[in-house]
Amino acid sequence: MKGVVLDDAAVLLADGDTVATAITDLEAGRTIETEDLPDDRTVLEVAEPIAFGHKLAVTAIDAGEPIAKYGEVIGSATERIEPGEWVHTHNCESNRGRGDLAEGSA
Amino acid sequence: METFSGYRRADGRIGVRNRVAVLPTSVAASAVADRIAADGGPRVTATPHQMGTEQPEPARRRTERVLAGIGRNPNVGGALVVELGTEAAGASAIADEIAAGDTPVETLSIRDAGGTRAAIDRGREAVDALLEEAARARLESADASELVFGVECGGSDATSGIAANPAVGNACDRLVEAGGTSCFSETPEFIGAEHVLAERCVDESVRERLLECVDRRESVADLMGVDLRGTQPTPGNQEGGLTTIEEKSLGAIAKGGTTPIRDVVDYADPLPVGGGLVVMDTPGYDVESVVGKVAGGAQVIAFTTGRGSTTGNPIAPVIKVTGNPQTSDRMATNMDVDASTVLDGESVEAVGERVYETLLSVADGTRTEAERRGMAEFAINELQPRELASLGDPT
Amino acid sequence: MTRERDADAETDSATGNAAATEPGAGTGFEVYDRDRDGVGVRNRVLVVPSVICSHTVADRIADAVPGAVSAPHDHGCGQLGDDSERTERTLVGVAANPNVAGALAVGLGCETVQSDRLAGSIADRGVPVEEIAIQREGGTDACREAGIGRATALRAQAETERERVGLEAATIGVVSSDCRPSSLESADPLVGRVVERIVDAGGRALVAGNERIHAHVGAVRERVATADARERFDGVTDRAYDSPAAVTATRKRAADATPERVRRLWGDRPVRDVLEYGERAAHETGVALVDAPSAFDEAATALAAAGAQVVIHVTADGIPTGHPIVPVLTVTGDRDTYAALRDDLDAFAGETTPGELLATLRGVLDGEPTRSERHGVTSFAITRVGPSI
Numbered sequence: 107m108k109g110v111v112l113d114d115a116a117v118l119l120a121d122g123d124t125v126a127t128a129i130t131d132l133e134a135g136r137t138i139e140t141e142d143l144p145d146d147r148t149v150l151e152v153a154e155p156i157a158f159g160h161k162l163a164v165t166a167i168d169a170g171e172p173i174a175k176y177g178e179v180i181g182s183a184t185e186r187i188e189p190g191e192w193v194h195t196h197n198c199e200s201n202r203g204r205g206d207l208a209e210g211s212a
Numbered sequence: 213m214e215t216f217s218g219y220r221r222a223d224g225r226i227g228v229r230n231r232v233a234v235l236p237t238s239v240a241a242s243a244v245a246d247r248i249a250a251d252g253g254p255r256v257t258a259t260p261h262q263m264g265t266e267q268p269e270p271a272r273r274r275t276e277r278v279l280a281g282i283g284r285n286p287n288v289g290g291a292l293v294v295e296l297g298t299e300a301a302g303a304s305a306i307a308d309e310i311a312a313g314d315t316p317v318e319t320l321s322i323r324d325a326g327g328t329r330a331a332i333d334r335g336r337e338a339v340d341a342l343l344e345e346a347a348r349a350r351l352e353s354a355d356a357s358e359l360v361f362g363v364e365c366g367g368s369d370a371t372s373g374i375a376a377n378p379a380v381g382n383a384c385d386r387l388v389e390a391g392g393t394s395c396f397s398e399t400p401e402f403i404g405a406e407h408v409l410a411e412r413c414v415d416e417s418v419r420e421r422l423l424e425c426v427d428r429r430e431s432v433a434d435l436m437g438v439d440l441r442g443t444q445p446t447p448g449n450q451e452g453g454l455t456t457i458e459e460k461s462l463g464a465i466a467k468g469g470t471t472p473i474r475d476v477v478d479y480a481d482p483l484p485v486g487g488g489l490v491v492m493d494t495p496g497y498d499v500e501s502v503v504g505k506v507a508g509g510a511q512v513i514a515f516t517t518g519r520g521s522t523t524g525n526p527i528a529p530v531i532k533v534t535g536n537p538q539t540s541d542r543m544a545t546n547m548d549v550d551a552s553t554v555l556d557g558e559s560v561e562a563v564g565e566r567v568y569e570t571l572l573s574v575a576d577g578t579r580t581e582a583e584r585r586g587m588a589e590f591a592i593n594e595l596q597p598r599e600l601a602s603l604g605d606p607t
Numbered sequence: 608m609t610r611e612r613d614a615d616a617e618t619d620s621a622t623g624n625a626a627a628t629e630p631g632a633g634t635g636f637e638v639y640d641r642d643r644d645g646v647g648v649r650n651r652v653l654v655v656p657s658v659i660c661s662h663t664v665a666d667r668i669a670d671a672v673p674g675a676v677s678a679p680h681d682h683g684c685g686q687l688g689d690d691s692e693r694t695e696r697t698l699v700g701v702a703a704n705p706n707v708a709g710a711l712a713v714g715l716g717c718e719t720v721q722s723d724r725l726a727g728s729i730a731d732r733g734v735p736v737e738e739i740a741i742q743r744e745g746g747t748d749a750c751r752e753a754g755i756g757r758a759t760a761l762r763a764q765a766e767t768e769r770e771r772v773g774l775e776a777a778t779i780g781v782v783s784s785d786c787r788p789s790s791l792e793s794a795d796p797l798v799g800r801v802v803e804r805i806v807d808a809g810g811r812a813l814v815a816g817n818e819r820i821h822a823h824v825g826a827v828r829e830r831v832a833t834a835d836a837r838e839r840f841d842g843v844t845d846r847a848y849d850s851p852a853a854v855t856a857t858r859k860r861a862a863d864a865t866p867e868r869v870r871r872l873w874g875d876r877p878v879r880d881v882l883e884y885g886e887r888a889a890h891e892t893g894v895a896l897v898d899a900p901s902a903f904d905e906a907a908t909a910l911a912a913a914g915a916q917v918v919i920h921v922t923a924d925g926i927p928t929g930h931p932i933v934p935v936l937t938v939t940g941d942r943d944t945y946a947a948l949r950d951d952l953d954a955f956a957g958e959t960t961p962g963e964l965l966a967t968l969r970g971v972l973d974g975e976p977t978r979s980e981r982h983g984v985t986s987f988a989i990t991r992v993g994p995s996i
Contacts, residue, residue, distance in 0.1 A: 159536075176463070180462065323948060429996075519715075522741055542742075585748070588663070597993075601852060
C-alpha cells in the first residue's frame with residue numbers, strides 16, 4: 107500500500123494530506139500514537155466513532171479550506187474541523203459537478 | 213512467455229470464450245431473443261435491451277454500433293440478430309457489420325417468421341447451426357499481448373482507491389508491459405483527477421480529447437440543473453466512506469495503472485490490439501460502461517468493488533476484485549480476487565500479480581464466479597432527450 | 608396466475624377471443640378486492656429490482672415462484688434529478704397496481720434507489736411488501752434463496768376470492784405507439800369508441816402518448832375539462848424536450864396529423880386529469896392523459912403505475928410484447944401486420960366492431976389471457992430524459 111499506516115488505525119496516503127482513512131472501526135477516545143502525524147504531533151485522539159473506510163482529520167482545517175487525500179484536493183471544509191474529527195459529507199463538500207450552482211439552472 | 217489457449221478467429225483475433233450471441237435490435241425483439249437463448253445452454257447468451265423501435269438518429273447509430281461491436285467481439289463464435297422487422301435499426305445492417313469481421317451471423321425477423329412462437333422456434337434452429345459452426349473454431353495457444361483487458365469499478369468504497377484499484381492498475385501495467393491493451397473508462401470518475409491523467413497522455417491531441425470528455429460529462433449536471441452529489445458518490449459509496457466525486461475519482465483512476473495514455477476512444481468504438489493503455493469515454497454507470505468496452509473488443513473485464521457488485525456480462529468474463537475484507541468474506545461466492553490483503557500489508561505489486569495471473573487463467577477458460585452463476589447484465593448507454601437536445605441540430 | 612388456456616383452443620375470429628362471440632358473456636367481470644385503491648384483475652406477486660444490478664436475481668426469484676413476475680429495468684443508479692425521482696416513483700407505482708397482490712423489493716445495497724426506502728414507500732400504499740438486498744444477504748445465491756421464501760409467503764397471503772363488478776370498476780390504459788396512418792385512421796377510432804363506452808359506464812381510461820399532446824397543444828388543451836387539470840396539462844407541455852436531434856418519428860407523424868385525428872384515440876369525452884409519469888390516477892371517472900411517451904414499454908409501465916388493470920396497445924408495427932403487471936390487448940389497424948403476426952395480435956381493427964373489442968376487453972378483465980400472456984412474452988421499461996452518469 108502506498109502511504110503510511112498510523113498505529114494500525116488509519117492510513118495517511120500522501121505527504122501533506124489533511125485526512126487519513128480508517129482501516130478499522132475507530133472508537134471515540136482512541137489515541138493514535140505515531141511520529142508520522144503532521145504538525146509535529148505525536149498523538150491524535152479520535153474525537154468520535156469513525157467507521158472502517160471513513161476519514162479523520164489529522165490536522166485542523168478551517169471552513170472553506172481545501173481537504174487533501176492522495177496528495178490531491180478532494181473538496182472543501184464547510185465548517186471548522188478539529189484534529190481527530192470525522193470528515194464526511196456533513197463537513198466536506200465537492201467543488202465539482204455543481205449543476206445546482208450553474209447559471210440559469212432550475 | 214505468458215500464454216493461454218483461445219479461439220483463433222478468421223480475422224486473426226483471439227477469443228477467450230466461444231459464445232453464440234443472440235442480439236435483439238430493439239426492445240420489441242428482446243423478449244424473443246431472451247427466450248431463444250434461454251434453452252441454448254451456457255454458451256448461448258442474449259443481450260436483451262430497452263432501446264426503442266424508433267430512436268432519434270444519433271441514438272439509433274449508437275445502438276447499432278454497440279450491437280455490431282458485441283457481435284464482432286472475438287469471444288463471439290456466431291451471432292443471431294433478431295428484429296421485429298420494422299425497426300429503424302435493422303438486423304441486416306448490423307449483421308453486415310458483424311459479417312465484415314468474418315463472424316458467422318444469421319438474421320431473424322419476427323414478422324417474417326410469422327410471430328413470436330414461430331420466431332422462437334426458428335431462432336433456436338439458427339442457434340443450433342451457429343453452435344455447430346462455432347464448434348469448428350481452432351483452440352490454440354495465444355500470447356498475452358493479444359488480450360484486450362477492460363477494467364471497471366462499481367459499488368466503490370474507500371478500499372477501492374487504496375487496495376483493489378491499485379492492484380488492478382498493477383495488472384494493467386503488467387499487460388501493457390507484455391504488449392497487450394488495457395482499457396479504463398468511466399469519465400465522470402475522472403472529475404477532480406483529470407489533471408493527473410492529462411499529464412500521462414502521450415501527446416497534446418490525446419490530452420485535449422481527454423479533457424474535452426471530462427468537461428462534457430461534468431456539464432451533464434448543468435444539463436439536469438442539479439448537483440452531481442445527488443448521485444455521485446452514490447449512497448453506498450458514501451456509506452463506505454467516500455465523500456466527494458473528487459475523492460472517488462482519485463481512487464478510481466488508480467485502476468488504469470501508471471503507463472502513458474495512448475488514446476481516447478468514444479463509447480463502444482473499437483479498441484486496438486497491442487495498443488497499450490487506452491481510455492474509453494463511458495458513463496460511470498457500470499453495466500453500461502462494461503458493455504461499451506466489450507463492444508470495443510475487450511475479451512476480459514476486471515471489476516473492482518468495495519461494497520460488492522455482483523454483475524457480469526453476456527460476452528466477456530468479469531473478474532470481481534474487492535479490497536474490502538468484509539465483502540471478501542461475506543460475499544465470497546460472488547468475488548474472484550481478494551485484494552483486501554493490501555490493508556494487512558501485502559504489497560500492491562503482489563496483489564497485482566495475483567490479478568494478472570487470474571486474468572491469464574480466466575482467458576485460458578477458468579470460469580469466473582459471475583459466469584458460474586449466469587450473471588450477465590446488459591444495457592446500452594442510450595443518448596437521452598436532454599443530451600440529444602444539447603447536441604443541437606445534427607443536419 | 609390467471610386461468611391459463613391452451614393456445615389450440617383459441618377461436619380463429621378476428622378478435623382471437625371466444626368471449627367476443629358469446630352473447631352470454633355478461634356485462635361485468637370478476638376482480639380481487641384487496642381493500643386498497645382499485646380492484647385487481649390479476650393476482651401477481653411482483654419482484655421488483657431497485658437497480659439494474661439486482662435484476663438477474665429478481666428474475667431468478669420470479670422464475671422460481673408460481674404467480675410471480677419480475678420487472679427488470681436499466682435504472683436505479685447513476686441517474687440525476689428528475690430521472691432518479693421518476694424511476695423511484697414509477698417502481699412504487701407499479702408495485703401499487705391493483706393487479707399486484709404483494710411485492711418483493713430486491714436491492715444490491717449501494718445504489719441510489721435504495722430497496723428499503725422503496726419497500727417503505729410501497730408499504731405506505733397499502734401493499735404487502737418484503738425487501739431483501741444482495742449485499743446484506745451475503746451474495747446472489749443467498750439472496751435468491753431468501754427471496755424465493757419471501758415471494759412464496761407473499762403468494763400464500765394473496766387474496767383468492769373474486770367478486771363480480773360492473774364496468775364502472777374498470778381502469779383501462781391506452782397507448783397507440785406509432786401514429787402511423789393505419790393506427791390514426793382505423794385502430795385509434797376503434798379504441799376511442801371503446802373508451803367512450805367505458806367512460807359512459809362510469810369507468811376510467813388512462814391515455815399515454817405525449818407526442819400527440821406536444822404536437823397539438825392547443826387542440827388537446829381545449830378538451831381538458833377543469834382548471835386544475837389544465838394547470839397540470841400546462842406543466843407537462845411547458846417542459847417538452849423538443850429539439851431537432853431529439854424528435855422521434857412518432858412525434859413527427861403526430862405533428863403531420865390533424866388535431867382531430869390524434870384525439871380520436873380517447874373518443875369524444877373530455878379530459879378530466881393529466882398525470883405525471885409514474886403518478887397514480889385519482890380522478891373518479893372519465894379520461895386522464897398520462898405524460899408518457901408512445902414507446903410501448905415505457906407507456907405501459909406508466910399506465911400500470913397510474914393504476915390501469917389492462918392496457919390496450921395499438922401498433923401498426925405489430926409489437927408483440929406484453930407487460931409483467933398488466934395484461935396487454937394488442938390491436939393493429941395494419942392488414943399486412945395482422946397477416947404476418949396473427950398469432951400475436953388480439954384484434955384487427957379493420958374487422959372488429961367497438962362492441963366486439965369491448966367484449967374482448969371484458970373477457971380479459973374477467974381473467975381471459977391475452978395473446979402475449981399466453982406466449983409469456985413481456986418487456987418492462989421506464990422512461991428517462993437525461994443521460995447515465
